[in-house]
Amino acid sequence: MSSTYTLISFDLCPYVERSRVVLHEKGQAFEQVFIDLKNKPDWFLKLSPRGKVPVLVVDEVPIFESAVINEFLEEVLPEPALLPEGAVERARARAWIAFTNDVLMEGLGTLWFAGGDAQQVAQGLKTVRGALERIEEALRAREEGTYFSGASFGLVDATLAPVFTRWASMEAMGWGALLDGLEEVQAYSRALLARESVQAARAEGLTEKMVALLRGE
Ligand SMILES: N[C@@H](CCC(=O)N[C@@H](CS)C(=O)NCC(=O)O)C(=O)O
Structure with missing residues (x-):
């Protein structure tokens, strides 16, 4: 069964935007849940130890930090490659x-x-x-x-x-x-x-x- 991807987002956040770019490059379908950063919901604070977006929830497992999310996507979705070869x-x-x-x-x-x-x-x-x-x-x-x-x-x-x-x-x-x-x-x-x-x-x-x-x- 293929994994599900949910990106917890705030629409103006540049860090969220990076992960959206990578998901689009990889052609990976994903859901988005937008939150209000001025009034963070409890369920979000439980998932995000730093209280920051983006968080990518992969089959119920939350991954935080945009650079880590993007490296994760590169690892599990290798095509097209977004890191150079050497x-x-x-x-x-x-x-x-x-x-x-x-x-x-x-x-x-x-x-x-x-x-x-x-x-x-x-x-x-x-x-x-x-x-x-x-x-x-x-x-x-x-x-x-x-x-x-x-x-x-x-x-x-x-x-x-x-x-x-x-x-x-x-x-x-x-x-x-x-x-x-x-x-x-x-x-x-x-x-x-x-x-x-x-x-x-x-x-x-x-x-x-x-x-x-x-x-x-
Ligand atoms: N190093 C983090 C930075 C993420 C970040 O700063 N997100 C901001 C929105 S653009 C945030 O969630 N701020 C809420 C807060 O700091 O309370 C990443 O790359 O994911």
């Missing part, structure tokens, strides 16, 4: 996923939750720009291809895609210049936004909802 390239992909989480997402969080604090905005902009510059260098160092690890779409791309699906809301907030001069990142963003799985994973009305959230409306 050990070095696989390690490199995992390292950039960690970098995205610990540096880029951290900087974006500082920016998104600054709530009008100018010092916090400046700190967020600096961290995000620094992270994007490192990504630009990594993209320049590629020998070929449109995606992070080359010609094939992979887990690093699924991890970074939600940053770029939120870019129109970043522009609306006046932060679009963060990409100035980063030609490879700009081309990479266009390639990600054109990807079917990225479009399918994107929440309805994402830009408008993100802008409202960022403006504290």
Whole structure:
């Protein structure tokens, strides 16, 4: 009997969006249960030790942390492969996923939750720009291809895609210049936004909802 997959979600969450991208890439059917993060239900808190989404429930077993969920999906649904073949390239992909989480997402969080604090905005902009510059260098160092690890779409791309699906809301907030001069990142963003799985994973009305959230409306 095949497994059932239920993704516990919040529609604006970039971490949930990554796992949706991977599920779409794998062609795996899944259910979604949306919760209110301001009023987390008890059943959710029982499943999620950190109280965070996403949680993927596989045949009643909850798996948390988007990077772990995505690696799990790669293991149980090997086609199409979303990690490169060689050990070095696989390690490199995992390292950039960690970098995205610990540096880029951290900087974006500082920016998104600054709530009008100018010092916090400046700190967020600096961290995000620094992270994007490192990504630009990594993209320049590629020998070929449109995606992070080359010609094939992979887990690093699924991890970074939600940053770029939120870019129109970043522009609306006046932060679009963060990409100035980063030609490879700009081309990479266009390639990600054109990807079917990225479009399918994107929440309805994402830009408008993100802008409202960022403006504290
Ligand atoms: N490291 C986690 C981060 C997930 C995360 O921060 N989710 C946010 C929503 S985007 C959340 O559930 N926040 C609720 C809370 O912290 O109380 C992952 O990659 O899954």
